[in-house]
Amino acid sequence: xxxxxxxxxxxxxxxxxxxxxxxxxxxxxxxxxxxxxxxxxxxxxxxxxxxxxxxxxxxxxxxxxxxxxxxxxxxxxxxxxxxxxxxxxxxxxxxxxxxxxxxxxxxxxxxxxxxxxxxxxxxxxxxxxxxxxxxxxxxxxxxxxxxxxxxxxxxxxxxxxxxxxxxxxxxxxxxxxxxxxxxxxxxxxxxxxxxxxxxxxxxxxxxxxxxxxxxxxxxxxxxxxxxxxxxxxxxxxxxxxxxxxxxxxxxxxxxxxxxxxxxxxxxxxxxxxxxxxxxxxxxxxxxxxxxxxxxxxxxxxxxxxxxxxxxxxxxxxxxxxxxxxxxxxxxxxxxxxxxxxxxxxxxxxxxxxxxxxxxxxxxxxxxxxxxxxxxxxxxxxxxxxxxxx
Ligand SMILES: Cc1ncc(COP(=O)(O)O)c(C=O)c1O
Numbered sequence: 422x423x424x425x426x427x428x429x430x431x432x433x434x435x436x437x438x439x440x441x442x443x444x445x446x447x448x449x450x451x452x453x454x455x456x457x458x459x460x461x462x463x464x465x466x467x468x469x470x471x472x473x474x475x476x477x478x479x480x481x482x483x484x485x486x487x488x489x490x491x492x493x494x495x496x497x498x499x500x501x502x503x504x505x506x507x508x509x510x511x512x513x514x515x516x517x518x519x520x521x522x523x524x525x526x527x528x529x530x531x532x533x534x535x536x537x538x539x540x541x542x543x544x545x546x547x548x549x550x551x552x553x554x555x556x557x558x559x560x561x562x563x564x565x566x567x568x569x570x571x572x573x574x575x576x577x578x579x580x581x582x583x584x585x586x587x588x589x590x591x592x593x594x595x596x597x598x599x600x601x602x603x604x605x606x607x608x609x610x611x612x613x614x615x616x617x618x619x620x621x622x623x624x625x626x627x628x629x630x631x632x633x634x635x636x637x638x639x640x641x642x643x644x645x646x647x648x649x650x651x652x653x654x655x656x657x658x659x660x661x662x663x664x665x666x667x668x669x670x671x672x673x674x675x676x677x678x679x680x681x682x683x684x685x686x687x688x689x690x691x692x693x694x695x696x697x698x699x700x701x702x703x704x705x706x707x708x709x710x711x712x713x714x715x716x717x718x719x720x721x722x723x724x725x726x727x728x729x730x731x732x733x734x735x736x737x738x739x740x741x742x743x744x745x746x747x748x749x750x751x752x753x754x755x756x757x758x759x760x761x762x763x764x765x766x767x768x769x770x771x772x773x774x775x776x777x778x779x780x781x782x783x784x785x786x787x788x789x790x791x792x793x794x795x796x797x798x799x800x801x802x803x804x805x806x807x808x809x810x
Contacts, residue, residue, distance in 0.1 A: 428745025429790045429797075433687075433783030434579055434607060434724060435749055439672065440631035442679060447633055447672030454667035459656065468667035475670035476638070478677035483605070483623050484614045485640035491647075491657040492670060495637040496606035496626030497525035498650075500573075502639050502660060503602045503622045504529045506647035507569050508538050514568035515539040517559040517599070519551040519585065521578050521764045526604055530573070539564050543574075549583035549716030549768050556590050560597045570599035576608030576616040580764040580779055581716030582724025584616070591619025600645065606637075610680040611687055611721060621645050630683050631784070632676030633669045686784040691722030693791050694782050698725050704799050705729065715765045715777060723783060726765060728776040732806045734761070737778050740804075744797035749779045 424430035430438070439447070454471045456464035472492065480487040493499040504526065508514035518530045520542050534540040541559035545551050551574060563570065572594040577584050587603055594601045603620035605612075610630030617623045622645060627636030639660075641647065653662025676683075698714065705712035711730040729737055734750035741748055750762070766774035780794075 424747050428747060429793050430747045431780045431782055431786070431790070431794055432747045432749050433786075434582075434629075434779065434781035436628045436634065437631045437783055438785070439628075439633060440676065440679065440683075443632055443672045443675045446675045447668055450668035450671035454671060456667075458665050458667055459654065468665070471667040471671045471674070472665055475636075475674040475677075478674040479625065479638045480640065482609060482677040482680050483617070483625065483638075483640045485623070486643065488658075489643055490638050490640045491660040492665065492673070493624075493637045493639060493657075493661055494635050495628065496523070496604070496624060497637075498661075499624035499626070499637045499639040500525040500602075500604055500606075501529045502647065502650055503624050503641075504533065504571065504573060505650055506639075506660065507571055507600070507602075507622075507645075508533055509648040510536065512568050512648075513538065513566045515541075515563040515566050515570045517541045517543055517556060517563065517572045517594075519556075519574045520544040520767050521549065521551065521581070521583075522573065522575055523579055523604060523606065524763075526573050526575070527763075539566055545768050546718075547768060548718035549578060549581040549720075550718040551585055551590075553586050553589040553593055557593050557597075560594070560599060570597065571602060572599050573602040573604065575604040575606070576612060577721055578716065578764060579607045580724075580762055581726045581768065582720040582781075583716040583718045584612075584720060587616060587620065588618045595619070607721075610676070610683045611723075612684070622647075627669075627673040627676050630676050630680055633672040635666065636669045636673040638673075683784060687782075688722045690782040690784075690786050693786060693788060694723055694725055694780070697780060697782075697791050697795065698727065700795050701727060701798060704795070704802060708802055710802060713769075713773065715769050715773060723781055723786075725780045726762075727778055727780070728765070728769070728773045729778065729802070730776055732776050732802075734775060734777040736807060737801065740801040741778075741794075741797055744801060746794045746797045748794075749781075750777060 458468040609625035761774040
């Protein structure tokens, strides 16, 4: 597909282009659903109906009840609400987090630790998987404290695409009396519900499955008690005060309903991803550049994390951007300063992380996109790195 500004977009894990049917519903709802959903009048009821439909669609996608879903501004807020909402200020508890979690989980956990909550990190294996045995060891290391025991593990890693052993971890978490939170931001709409089977709380974001940015949700098993992060009104089951964006919710609902289509089309890009990897390894070999795959465990079909030894991933990304190819160097770019991927560093070491580029394909990626990207890679790699890494 052609990205805004032109060129090839291979950064679907960062965000996806909103689907035309999402845009249509969203745009229509900007005009028809702008009222305050808390108002009793007819306009308010219209906005409220859009929110109800969105919660219903999220509930169907995730396998929870609509009454047990709160809409949020995205994955980051949903993850914070899930974790901090379980152990709010003043409360005690104990938490295990996977060692390759997104910063919205890892930093929320660090914040809890700074507040005196017992936090253990379950480190990943070199394969990229957080093995159940590592979670069991982390659980065993937790002190016995009052309050909830919680395990947080993502369904699929955002940088490596590696699938995490959620069902096994759910079983062992429950055996030790802990709740399981699954960050399904990269899994919802890409995997079936078995990818978060057994979870007591699940979080998702609309923009990763072609919904609007600024939409997401947390769903919980009946009986799980969460406390809101903000003080205010009683919107979203009392968990998320503030006037809701019913128009964005209308777009989210459509994205969730078309998730099976998104899932099938995303899985179908596997051969293109494999071709990209194969030809990049071959191009590297011709130029004397070792190209190594990060995360060797079972993974989703659309993601590739590759280290180009001797290169800096950020530099390679920037050079590719000039060629019109959008990829990422793995980590969030804060204030325009790319940092090496913490995920790859945890799995394969810092040097590999600094040399890494993530390519993520999606529903509309074509064979031609892959050809164009490969040509750009070959040109950039042939020029050599601008400076020693
Ligand atoms: C696994 C994972 N969790 C959480 C998030 C945060 O989601 P959002 O960008 O909607 O806040 C992301 C975003 O990249 C993610 O990949």
